[in-house]
Amino acid sequence: MVVRKRSFIKTFLFWFFIALVVIFVAYPFAYMVSVSFRYDSDAFDPGLIPENPTLTQYAQLLGFQESIRQQMSEEEQQLMKLLESLPEEQREQVLQNIQSSRRRESFPFLRWFGNSLLLAGLSALTSLIIGIFGAYSFSRVWYPGRTLVQRGVLLVYLVGGVILSVPLYDLFVRIGLTNSGGTSMFALYIIYIIQTLPVSMYMLGNYFRTIPESIEEAALIDGSTRIGTIMRIIIPLSMPAIITVFIYAFMIGWNEYLFASIFIRPYPSAYTLPVGLREIFFSEHAVWAKMMAASVLTAVPVIVLFMTVEKYLTAGLTAGGVKE
Known part of the structure; x- marks a missing residue:
């Protein structure tokens, strides 16, 4: 019985295609994990390793840290302009109400x-x-x-x-x-x-x-x-x-x-x-x-x-x- 030795080219091509399949399957998940350890402002930075890693996103999702929306809606921005004409006490009270409403559970x-x-x-x-x-x-x-x-x-x-x-x-x-x-x-x-x-x-x-x-x-x-x-x-x-x-x-x-x-x-x-x-x-x-x-x-x-x-x-x- 003759045992044929597999050629180097066939072996290389076999493992090359295996590596391509692994990268194709694993890269999206690796990128998802990478972005999850970033701040919102750094979400689309290049590379898989975050420059400023953080656990803030997980802490907010699991309820260990309060989630606050960083951007105001258009209605809130218009309301802020109208507040300039109010007395200082009323303006502070309205601002407190806006801040408390922004602390609602936005991502349950x-x-x-x-x-x-x-x-x-x-x-x-x-x-x-x-x-x-x-x-x-x-x-x-x-x-x-x-x-x-x-x-x-x-x-x-x-x-x-x-x-x-x-x-x-x-x-x-x-x-x-x-x-x-x-x-x-x-x-x-x-x-x-x-x-x-x-x-x-x-x-x-x-x-x-x-x-x-x-x-x-x-x-x-x-x-x-x-x-x-x-x-x-x-x-x-x-x-x-x-x-x-x-x-x-x-x-x-x-x-x-x-x-x-x-x-x-x-x-x-x-x-x-x-x-x-x-x-x-x-x-x-x-x-x-x-x-x-x-x-x-x-x-x-x-x-x-x-x-x-x-x-x-x-x-x-x-x-x-x-x-x-």
Whole structure:
């Protein structure tokens, strides 16, 4: 057997293109992190390393430092000109009122963060619980119409969100789930479950089929019930797939923008992070350094979650793909 040595040119080209891909993917994130450690006036300075690094943007977003708008609006500038004709005592009182109004919460990041975390976490957990029992019924229990139901669940996933947005909004309006911020968030909670449940059941069903049925049969002979078998055997043995499904469902809810922009847009207190950050781009508070800091903080939960359960995620994605 002849072993051919790879030429230097092929090796160089291979690693050159790998480096290009890494730079193409990593540079935008590195630039975002760099701008987040700058002052607003230095946001567009060249280079990736800030000349005057600061944690001001993160301190303001996390509530450790009060955020004050540095620029006056046109109405405030006109009002300042009119104040020149007022007596000194009245002018000072009006100035204090203007200063206090400018100290309002112009960038409620923590509120949006909490809304996104609540919606994404609850919807992912609910989708996971329903998916476990649904996938078990598809893989272990026989009943009339099982194949039809299983294919029907996947068929729902093939329909795009844009197509479903109008009928879903009309449906929730008719049942009164768009009358306030709380009801609109509950409508989003239901929609996120509908979005993630089909793939959750499909992934878990494939994994459950890799578990030998003899283990369950032995448990049933010993007097265990179906629920007991699921809780004591199926779930512990399927932990990699379960964690994978949870991360998948969580990321869908965390990054979702289309339905959130439709249902909660009239209620700023119910904004999620994608909607809130988009609204800030078109407001008087669109400061790039703070926007980049908010984007970095938005990515942190997903990165931490992924790194924490990476080994389970890899096992869950590969298991069930090959039948023995």
